[in-house]
Amino acid sequence: MELKLTDYKTPIHNDWCPGCGDFGILSSIAIALTEMQIPPHKVAIFSGIGCSSKTPHYLNTYGIHTLHGRAIPFAFGAKIANPDLTVIVATGDGDQLGIGVGHFVHAGRRNFDFTLIVYDNGVYGLTKGQASPTLKLGIRTKSLPKPNLNEALNPIVLALASGYTFIARGYAYDTKHLKELIKQGIEHKGSAFIDVLQPCPTYNDINTKEWYSGEDRLNELGKPMPRVYKLEETGYDPEIRDPQDQDEIKKKILEVILKSYEWGGKIPIGVFYRNRHVSTYEERIASRIPDYYVNPPAKQILYDKDYLPIADITRMLKELEV
Amino acid sequence: MELKLTDYKTPIHNDWCPGCGDFGILSSIAIALTEMQIPPHKVAIFSGIGCSSKTPHYLNTYGIHTLHGRAIPFAFGAKIANPDLTVIVATGDGDQLGIGVGHFVHAGRRNFDFTLIVYDNGVYGLTKGQASPTLKLGIRTKSLPKPNLNEALNPIVLALASGYTFIARGYAYDTKHLKELIKQGIEHKGSAFIDVLQPCPTYNDINTKEWYSGEDRLNELGKPMPRVYKLEETGYDPEIRDPQDQDEIKKKILEVILKSYEWGGKIPIGVFYRNRHVSTYEERIASRIPDYYVNPPAKQILYDKDYLPIADITRMLKELEV
Amino acid sequence: MSKELNWMIGGPQGSGVDSSANIFARACGYAGLYVFGKREYYSNIKGEHSYFTLRVSPDIVRSHKDTVDLLATFDADTLIRHGEEVVVGGGIIYDPSQIGIMFSSVPTLEKRIVRELVEKLRLQGLEDNVKGLLEYLRNKGVRLFPIPYTEILKGVGKEIRQTQLSLLERMKNTLAVASSFALLDFELEFLEKAIRETFRAKAKIAEQNVIAARKTYEHVQATYGRTFSIKLERGNNSERRILINGNTAIALGKIVGGYRFQTYYPITPAADESLYLEANEVFELLTPSQIQENPQFEEANYLQDKGSIVVMQSEDEIAAINMAVGAALAGVRASTSTSGPGFSLMMEGIGWAGMNEVPVVITHYQRGGPSTGLPTRHDQSDLRFTIHAAHGEFPKIVYASGDVEECFYDAIRVMNYAERYQVPVIHLIDKALANCTATCSWFNTKAVKIDRGKLLSEKELEEINKNGGYKRFQFTEDGISLRSVLGQKGGIFWNTGDEHDEIGHISEEPVNRKLMMEKRMKKLDLAYREIPKDEKANLFGDLDSDLWVVSWGSPKGAILDAMDALKKQGISLGFFQAKLINPFPKDYAFETLKKAKKIIDVEMNYSAQFSGLLREHTGLEVRHKIVKYNGRPFSFDEIYYGIKKVLLDGDERVVVNYGA
């Protein structure tokens, strides 16, 4: 029986502000799952804390709303325990790149198979608009009493330096494009990172929907010239083809970085980087535990019909015998 | 009166393993301070936890041996409280790039004036040789029961992505070179990062002194061909000259990244990147608190001759008056 | 007609409910009345229900009540949620355009609320919409005051030349306040003054609101005359007073108390304190001439004319505590503010500060736990966790304030403790305190001296170094060593989280270890001996009573108010309000309570943690507990009836649950 979009949604009252970019991201996730027809019970969505982190409650999949900055470790534990799960982390920029940036970095190193969607609104929404790590130095949103004192992070470069093997950027109001990125992220075997430009109409009056669509700069015809453009439309190729070819890799990395520094006038969205040749953490485990995939931690039988343990430690005890 | 090297050392028993690279780094710090003639009481050295983090005890300056991964926040607090201090963080790769990588990233964003020296030995020394975040995937040091499951971080790229304005790499056994890097790091106004290749003869039998000096590969004359080479000897220019020139910056960034990926056969040391044009965090504070430099938190007078508080909150109380 | 008024205003988050309550409160303050305000809101930015209750009286008020005399609303949610709280004879202000709204169509309402109300109305044959509810309430004896918000707004719009209704909408709050004033027959001038003062930075908006208030006032008085039975009258007040909440009181205490470095990571309900500090990071100082005679002055080579505090938003709470400790090492009075989840992340940092004898203050605002819990709701459940915070044993002082005024003075005091005993101090506050508004006497900034303990000057260090040398952790009689700070000449020391010797170098030697443990722990004994009784606890009521209430923190207000009321009925109790929580004032508590026949513990947590503490330290068993853990602070009524229940029925555990 085909699953419909409504099968992926819950009837929970959504309390985001009117016009919040989060709505677009939420839809994109639901659409992506629907199009991929992944049974809801096979999906586990993890989030941290923030406006964005309420996402799991609005989706009819296993939804784990964790601690501030900590969604990734939870997600990792679940995925490694049961590699059959489709694991998504949907969380805020303050959450993942602020307090949670350590886990962000280490997840990349592991390349375990999950998709990380960061709602990039430049602010800490739920605590009333403090600067998040993606807000640029000296910028003052309406929620800030004084201009921002910290330099912004470049999430794309950070992801690359950390080892993510799929790196993309989406835009919250372009759900058609975004859901495709999410689908690719989910399909990708390894750690996939999607930075999503997400206007927060309540606190961020700089990076607004109007700004992204260039309503402040009209062309000769009086039409807005959008800042956001699609990488794929420029012929940009994100793919690493030959993992042995160090020159190709280097060249690609430099391209990714150059693109990632574009901001202001032209802001690229789309897939920046994809390397399908790096082993996933699960594969690395399987190299040590041969039956890991068929007999992962979550599926093992632990006791016999009398509820007695079935692990046999005779070998170990013999080594200790006196 | 000229300060001598011995003025910077303590008579404390040093319990590092014989031949440990830490000795060279310790000397380099002491020599750098001596050559710069910074009065010992003006220097505060912070460390985390690990073999390397015992460093402050061996130096006759204020020495703050903090918590695992947390040296930077301590150092930041001290520096901002008293901007006259020369602040150094000397710590391990596990400490700073493992558990402490979040603080590493956010320090770069602030560009506060300190020098970070990371003892990069690829292992967690003090807990008996587990893989640190700079150990490459699949490598198995003698201390590891199985090959390493995580991809290595590239500390240079990570520092760049985080916003460090001085980025260098040294080698523990080349103290003459390393102390120069440390001096430059201290002189640099802003966040300076020095990654120091540090052999751990006890646990890391891969990246040994012999390996760095190429004793496993002899040239026709039977002489070792060192892996480590000096960037400055190749005419490499780390300097950002015109901060307005986006092209220069981009070009430089790409160069840094290319250099940072060199490993195995050729390993560059020296200054990778220096940008003197980014405001320090202290300067940013001074833009809000005009007398910050002359009257920083640590120097303010708080009470009068009768020990009564001198802060005058009349203005605030009036706003609350009913 | 009671002298006292319980007024409530509610509306969606982000619609200005808070500022209208502030205006109301201020106006009452100008009229010489005491005010106690309570604020409730969801962990949400826009749209969920929030409300504010104000209790106003010519006599002191320190708590809220469960009932409402006049409810000001403009949306259906507020009506539905709070309608039933209005007393018989009380009134409801509402927007008649809401009449047709069905309960089930209000998405912000929890199902339980709707379900229960619908059942009730159906029993009476009433519809499950606002109209049905209003009928029900009128039948009960509540007066209804429909106010044609839109019409009035349009009128105002004409006068101020603003036709866009959506912009005028923001003034709905002012309309609700002004309507209240009109019904209460209270002088408009106070309201006008309050509006002008509240919008002092925006003169135009102020005037527009004044016009709206006037128009509304006239309309309501014209429509309803003086028919509402409840009136508000001026108080007579001669002293200078302020109206202030807990967050701000703490912030001001920190400025006065010489705190010059504050870190925070945003979290409710702590962040407002830091934001206030940031907004006031540069402040005035008293006469410099006095300063020059300060013994400290000689070393400062700069005559300040302003003071300042660096307020730092850190990357997380781990950094927040450690930055504060780093700054404290450099000699600053440094602090950090947080709430449960953040406090949980500070364990290691607090332990390090304890080990290295660093004076630092952690202002800990309790909120609903466990975990993320109820981020914007009240609780007092971190008592034990705070006392036993961090692994290992080290001295720490835990100090709890009971009301807004205490917040201010205690903020100064706790830093004195920190520096005198060279320990981390946790100042326990809670959501109810942080967010309540209370009338206070003008703060006396000379009430508490600044005591920096054994902090050395460079001159003193020079002397010490002549006589054998300086040791940061020198063993002493009382456990306290002389303290130098980073950058001081002659004061070099080492710190480490490891056990260390007198200089601060790592030592695993067992004899030194024992002495160091004793040195550190001794400081708590000293604090216990030195801190005077009246800083250890407050005693109230009848000290000879054999009925005693014990409590700590924000329940103080409701307890005192209830005691006053009980006294009028001939029931007089003693009240032991613990302030010093660790080291526990065991002798003072024991002496005070040993003869009590009944002890009633009042606490905003499930386990009545304080009673366990009391028994642990004094052996006294508290048989009666009044506890609450639904996220809403104790009301006057809950304590009043709770105590009565204990006295009449002998209940051992009274769990109260009021509050929407």
Add this chain to the structure above:
Amino acid sequence: MSKELNWMIGGPQGSGVDSSANIFARACGYAGLYVFGKREYYSNIKGEHSYFTLRVSPDIVRSHKDTVDLLATFDADTLIRHGEEVVVGGGIIYDPSQIGIMFSSVPTLEKRIVRELVEKLRLQGLEDNVKGLLEYLRNKGVRLFPIPYTEILKGVGKEIRQTQLSLLERMKNTLAVASSFALLDFELEFLEKAIRETFRAKAKIAEQNVIAARKTYEHVQATYGRTFSIKLERGNNSERRILINGNTAIALGKIVGGYRFQTYYPITPAADESLYLEANEVFELLTPSQIQENPQFEEANYLQDKGSIVVMQSEDEIAAINMAVGAALAGVRASTSTSGPGFSLMMEGIGWAGMNEVPVVITHYQRGGPSTGLPTRHDQSDLRFTIHAAHGEFPKIVYASGDVEECFYDAIRVMNYAERYQVPVIHLIDKALANCTATCSWFNTKAVKIDRGKLLSEKELEEINKNGGYKRFQFTEDGISLRSVLGQKGGIFWNTGDEHDEIGHISEEPVNRKLMMEKRMKKLDLAYREIPKDEKANLFGDLDSDLWVVSWGSPKGAILDAMDALKKQGISLGFFQAKLINPFPKDYAFETLKKAKKIIDVEMNYSAQFSGLLREHTGLEVRHKIVKYNGRPFSFDEIYYGIKKVLLDGDERVVVNYGA
């Protein structure tokens, strides 16, 4: 001649002291003797002093003694540090080449040790070098056995064709052990077997060491004959036994107990447990036929022939706990192991698990605190912190093991508690337990059944969904709800750290809040009721005595040994060893102890935390405390004399300090 031997070997870290002690212990084990071993070492990799004491006896031994019968050394540090511990009539094995070493030239020695020894020797007119010390000891009646290590090694070198002395040096340890065996006149065959077994992976090294042992044995017997008064004799043992430390016992318990996911971040003294698990990540299973009848089998579509545990080194302890919780959500029995600093970082994660009712086990190895403290030394100071861990109130079980054997069985048990009550469980271990070696009966892997509590199968979920639907946090009588896991069909749930409704969605509604708090807290009452007495506490000794010892954790061994000795003197005591720490077994404790005239609390911390707990929950005041906080575990003697001191002198606080 006593039946028991106290043997000590010392040397620089990294020189093989541990493995030689293991060889000695094993050899004694083969000889049918009981062994108790204690290991001490610095937080250092190479060079600092480490030592191992072994107490060996035909009767059970559960603790170490303060005195040494035979001290085996090869460096000066060991001699200087421990020489005085040797009993009159005891012996010291040493390398005569150390004779000339001045105390002051040994950099690893702490100044206090040197200072005190020098003073002592000077009083006797002796030199402050090894020679002086040895003279001093000989005068006291200690026998000296110089062993020409280098000479013997050269001889061995010739035989095994190895002339490089630096490579032979590694065998010094074996020489020390073999010398001991020779002096004790104990059968060499046991030693040979132990060497072969210890080096089983390296046959060549094993043979070389056997040769070295033989040569040394011959040399020593030839030199000293049977002149040493202390001899070691075989025990007679019929049961199958193992020699095992606490870390390994826990690891084996976890494998048997069905733990299949373990996270850790390296930290002493917890890491060895995880490293052992990692080394044994794939293990054998019992007969598959039995498994197929397991009710769980139907859903597993794969017949395993091996079991496995994923062991994950995380980036920090915050990740460690949260990864374990994530895995537990997916239905695995998951755990993490840590020590003080790491545990401090786990607060938030533990609170979240509590709020979301996730079964997870945290194995917490206490070490010297506060802060980094004494990373490799012993302490029991985290009791209160563990009980009150994390902000807010939620049910957690805290369970403490008292010896190595308990470690194994309790590891299985605590996971049963976790799953049955759907709570985080903290299993309290300590450094002394982790690193001690003890003789145990062969572990019975069928002693504890696996109880997964209300864990659902997909089939059961289908049934539930037919009848109204599944709610993860459904309110129930006893507070426990049915549990589904991630990936199960029909089991979808939501989790949040926020207060939530029965399905798991955020709810700030006060009525739900109250019910949810009660639902969660009720589970502790249930655990309190259900957990049988003999799992709550162990009672030992004379249950009718009016003298009682109370304690928890590793002091058990020393207490039992001391009780045996005291009994011989006619002093019989009762001993209440608490195992369930939270919920506190208050009735059991009260019933057991209420008639006691004297209660003595024995604890390895400064504040005697357990006595506070006991008073808090039972009102019983413990007047007498034997405490220690110098980082070294209690010895038999300390408890023995400590109890005597309490009984004879009535001391209220006995602080003991032995241990180098």
